[in-house]
Amino acid sequence: MKMIVAMIRPEKLNDVLESLFKAEVRGLTISRVQGHGGGTERVETYRGTTVKMGLYDKVKLEIGVSEGFVETTIQAILAAARSGEVGDGKIFVLPVERVVRIRTGEENEAAVTPVKKPDR
Amino acid sequence: MKMIVAMIRPEKLNDVLESLFKAEVRGLTISRVQGHGGGTERVETYRGTTVKMGLYDKVKLEIGVSEGFVETTIQAILAAARSGEVGDGKIFVLPVERVVRIRTGEENEAAVTPVKKPDR
């Protein structure tokens, strides 16, 4: 089991989601984050207060997958998230020792296989 | 040392927190995330614009624990977070190589043992 963590551009999220669904990757969690890479800053002014904004809005994806899905998932993200400009983001692959599905208590592989009942 | 990452239903958070406190698990970090599982989507309409909302609000818990606490923590979460409906979430256990308590510089086991002074 691996946890794939990807920081991507917010405007690419929909494309990435679509691309992941096509690749049959179903379970994932996203969060709104801010990132700093190697680039320049944006300047903003509020009355006399001038500030440099070094952080850009990004979206973080966390996707727990079984070994066999790692490459597919990475390729799906790469294909959809790339704009070619600095700031496209990074993908990290972290080892996972155990996964539990809360609803059933199923563990590992079984826990990341999706079911077809409605999510709420 | 392990990092237990759990995505749960927001409405279960209070129960989970209580359950964790009872299990003497003290240090944790939560964040508001959105998740996609295997289920159906919600449809929303804004003027003529109809959208499918594939993402549901979830809460992510991150809990750094020493080895001995892993099972306790998982059981505490399972007990409190389960509703039995699709969407209850997942628990991931990730390996951690090192922990540092910023306040004191203490490392590892010592770093995750709580103190009794007020948090601010």
Next chain:
Amino acid sequence: MKMIVAMIRPEKLNDVLESLFKAEVRGLTISRVQGHGGGTERVETYRGTTVKMGLYDKVKLEIGVSEGFVETTIQAILAAARSGEVGDGKIFVLPVERVVRIRTGEENEAAVTPVKKPDR
């Protein structure tokens, strides 16, 4: 490759960022989280409803670094984030198996070396 995850006080973020930049650590992602440590709670009242707020606002940093940078990064965070009061936060070091730079597809070491073009 390691992923350094640090929970710090929001008011220390600017100092930490500065300290990291001085240490030549460039790529990072932050998110707003809420944490619970070992301390007391804040009480709030809304009309007759009294609540204990056990959670405090924190900022989470995620910094993917190559092995050689781990110590530097930890020291930079420690130096800037410490107030000495309970609630200063924790640093976790997690193993990373693979890193991909989305823009170029570069992997691992190459993926975390910053470039000088503008980030957007």
Next chain:
Amino acid sequence: MRLLAMTIFIALGAAQAASQADGGTTAWMLVSTALVLLMTPALAFFYGGLVRQKNVLNTMMMSFAALGVVTLVWALFGYSLAYGGGSRWIGDLSMLFMHGIDLSGKMPALLDVAFQGTFAVITAALISGSLVGRMRFLPWLLFIAIWTVCDYAVLAHWVWGPAGSALLKDLGAIDFAGGTVVHINAAIAGVVAVMVLGPRKDFGRLAFLPHNIPFVLLGAGLLWFGWFGFNGGSAYGANASAALAFTNTFLAPAATMTVWMILEALRGGRATAVGAATAAVVGLVGITPAAGFVGPLGALWLGALVAFPSYFFISIRPRLKLDDSLDVFGAHGLGGMSGALLTGVFAAKAWGGTAGALEGNIGLLWVQIEAVLAAVIFSALMSWLILRLLALLMPLRAADDEQAVGMDALCHGEEAYPVAEGAILVLDRENDGGAR
């Protein structure tokens, strides 16, 4: 078709009476009407800020939609039932569909339909505070439509109907701007509805916190502003009585707010923003029946005193079984009752009222108590009846799992603060088929 025929008929029949309008009166009544109308969106914010994020649109829509539905039934049916001659118990149908109402008079007669209409709207909207987070939207709309005709119009007739055929007015009860008709009435309807519908899922177990307190302050500020039309306009002229009612509407809530902050500071240690906003509303409710009948010092005393029952009731309410979610009873019910009774105490002949208890006329106090009781009993019975009947036709309450999702998604298919990321655009309109 019949309505259309009527349009033409009435249009032709209307007498032009422009020349009679009095400028000052008309100007002030135009303004007052606009001010009272604004109170409904204001209430939407006062209430909307107090609920959880997943219920804010539904909460606001419960007020906002009243501007549509209640306005219609009021103009077509309610006005005639309230202000037509009829009997002591109810008006007649002589002005059904605004029949025969023209523009004659110092204040053009038609304007009164609008002025009184804004009162009917805000009254219905007030009830929603008891019910947020669980009542379905369609039964809500039907409820307020029926309630406006069967409850509000009747009580309005009792209090403000033509002299000689108005139950409570003829009794000698005084209510300057609608403490009984608007506030007590709405609060009792709210409490009854809570009993019929039951508490929200998780009530008493989870903390329900406001999601946006600045909205609460915005609502309170705009309510206060609008209330100058509510009370000041009830003088029906730009005259001394309006000036008195207006000034009292400025003074009384100030006293209430000050007392409330002191109570909070003494008990909990901190004066809260939600408390200050609530206090302002309680003070405004309290002065409503008294506005044109008491002097300015009387208004200050009244404002200070109405703080107590409401403050203490609201403090303990979350510990009661009663999930009157946004304290309509605590604020409007108790505020309205204490206001009505204190009107009986502070009313001063020299300021335009009947003599009150302080001027030796204990009788007025008794009449006021009778009027309050009559309103409470009538409102309770009628509201209960309407809701039980509606419950036969459709479920009134959202199921527990629907409440968990939130009323915004359930009833309106919207979120208050949508985040488009992750949303997939659907260009071929599909039927969502979801529950509602």
Next chain:
Amino acid sequence: MRLLAMTIFIALGAAQAASQADGGTTAWMLVSTALVLLMTPALAFFYGGLVRQKNVLNTMMMSFAALGVVTLVWALFGYSLAYGGGSRWIGDLSMLFMHGIDLSGKMPALLDVAFQGTFAVITAALISGSLVGRMRFLPWLLFIAIWTVCDYAVLAHWVWGPAGSALLKDLGAIDFAGGTVVHINAAIAGVVAVMVLGPRKDFGRLAFLPHNIPFVLLGAGLLWFGWFGFNGGSAYGANASAALAFTNTFLAPAATMTVWMILEALRGGRATAVGAATAAVVGLVGITPAAGFVGPLGALWLGALVAFPSYFFISIRPRLKLDDSLDVFGAHGLGGMSGALLTGVFAAKAWGGTAGALEGNIGLLWVQIEAVLAAVIFSALMSWLILRLLALLMPLRAADDEQAVGMDALCHGEEAYPVAEGAILVLDRENDGGAR
């Protein structure tokens, strides 16, 4: 210097005429002017809530800045061109720089500059709804400044100019408060501008959702409130006509909102908050030309009927190629047109209007159609001309990558809800040198 000289000159020349002012009239016109002014910030919230978070300040500033720029050109140039005698086509320059306007009259003459000025401001602001998310700020300011003088003032002259030298008024067309001049005019300008500027990046591909629907409701509530001044004030007095216009402005949107909610419920299954807010505005637009000319039942019918074209057009609009982002055409264009035509149907002699089609005078309907067509054609041509000329001078549209960053950062160097964490304070002011 010349202006300064003029200041002094005019100052000295002005006749003091305080004694002529009529209290009631002046009071109501003062209030009406303030109410119409409030509509522009209200619109900023109505529009601002409907856009994505990264564009909210720019959207609001497109309205807000009109209060600065349009007010200036209106007072200095526009008023004279609109209300000066001149020819049937355009006024003259006799009141340039407010020359010769004093305080005489039942309503002090100068106040009319302000009252009409608030109309010019809101009209310009309305256009912005079509263009949010892509038009640069400097060309926007120049556009509305030129457009106010060359388009708005001209059309205002046609409709409201002095009798005998006003193109459409002399034709017999009636427009109580500006359906043609304000709403149709702004909507057509918006559509033309969309054609010139093109759609937003990602239009039709991504879902653009509102970021704050409570703001939309706030805007709608304040717009309704302000509209009482817009329509009621157009009676130019606190009289029967104002009372009629006012009451109709209360009734018509209520009918529109109710019909709209029913349409939504029948089709999509849920009445939405954005829909209710939109409906209120559509109803207000619809009643605008008719307000003082139709009876209250006519207003209800008119309100109910205007819901249909706007509702169906707005439902399909996202599927058209036309990125009229916030449906200015659907709400104000179609609402204004159906309102203008229905005025020709429901206008009633007895209520102060010309006889309309329902009273047998089909002629009025034809005249109304002519007036609408004239406004559409003129507005389209003039707006197109101004934009093409401006496009020669500077780029009108933000580049795709600039749109991705958002108009707030691009045009104003600000975010709507800044988070200071991670922001580094710069004490030595530097030139940011960024694109704009």
Next chain:
Amino acid sequence: MRLLAMTIFIALGAAQAASQADGGTTAWMLVSTALVLLMTPALAFFYGGLVRQKNVLNTMMMSFAALGVVTLVWALFGYSLAYGGGSRWIGDLSMLFMHGIDLSGKMPALLDVAFQGTFAVITAALISGSLVGRMRFLPWLLFIAIWTVCDYAVLAHWVWGPAGSALLKDLGAIDFAGGTVVHINAAIAGVVAVMVLGPRKDFGRLAFLPHNIPFVLLGAGLLWFGWFGFNGGSAYGANASAALAFTNTFLAPAATMTVWMILEALRGGRATAVGAATAAVVGLVGITPAAGFVGPLGALWLGALVAFPSYFFISIRPRLKLDDSLDVFGAHGLGGMSGALLTGVFAAKAWGGTAGALEGNIGLLWVQIEAVLAAVIFSALMSWLILRLLALLMPLRAADDEQAVGMDALCHGEEAYPVAEGAILVLDRENDGGAR
């Protein structure tokens, strides 16, 4: 008990004088009072949007609570001290507890207590902008209560007291609606308070950014709206003077906003939303003393000119040691001073003012300077005195670690946008015992 006795006494003694009220005058003054009242919640939003999220409720409450506390002290003590005959320096106690104020007069006398009361409230609220983020709540309430009586009422007496016993009025200084009494006075009090309390923790080190700029625009829009009552109502009638003051209140801020946007564009490259909102307020402040005394072109010039000092001061202020957090001095102090002086320049006899410098009467300019100086000196001394005395009784300033937590949690035990998740419901009320 004494107060209660007084209530009855006054109630009995009051003369009914309904018949004397003039409709137009009364209607406009009722409206004006409501409009000025609305300015305080408006200011709460203007200020509240400009602060960080953890301080927004406290910031809003500093304004909101003034509606309670200042209203009380004003009605009971301040009004008499300001408007009673007394000496040139201060009024007398003849109207203490509103004694002897009835409803007689073209404008019912009692209404003036309310109208002037709303001025007192907003003035106190204005001061808070200097102090947000560090002043404890109890000393704030005590400060504004004392300050209203000892500073505001005195200065109001100097400027608006009865002719013959009003220091600055008798000198020949003119101030139409309160530039000196309200704006300069509040700004100086703010600056003095900053000196006494010191800057916020981390001032000059971290960037303090606004948390919600739409709220700033909402506040500015509502302030502008309310200001029509502030300036227009200061004519005390629905007459030519009101129309002039009103129109100037429309024109001047438009000019200020336009100039401000140009200045920003020339210097920083971008016209900001916070800037536009600030400019509108500065223009409104600037025209306040001049509103009924200058012609409309004079108002445009005045509006354009007042932009400069405020703009440049606010641009450099964050680089000064002075943590006047929300630029009360830059906006209200400098705006008020330039307005007062430019009133001396542009005042025009024909428009109802004394002749100003442009009409050859340099003397007026000197008198205006004297009046400004008198206000500055008095306000500085009195504010300093009150604060030093209060500081003897209790700490005025929140400790650094308390500031870090935020004033909302500290002073009110609330958050502005609470998230209930993670909150544990406490049904047995406990004493929180926390610091405040």
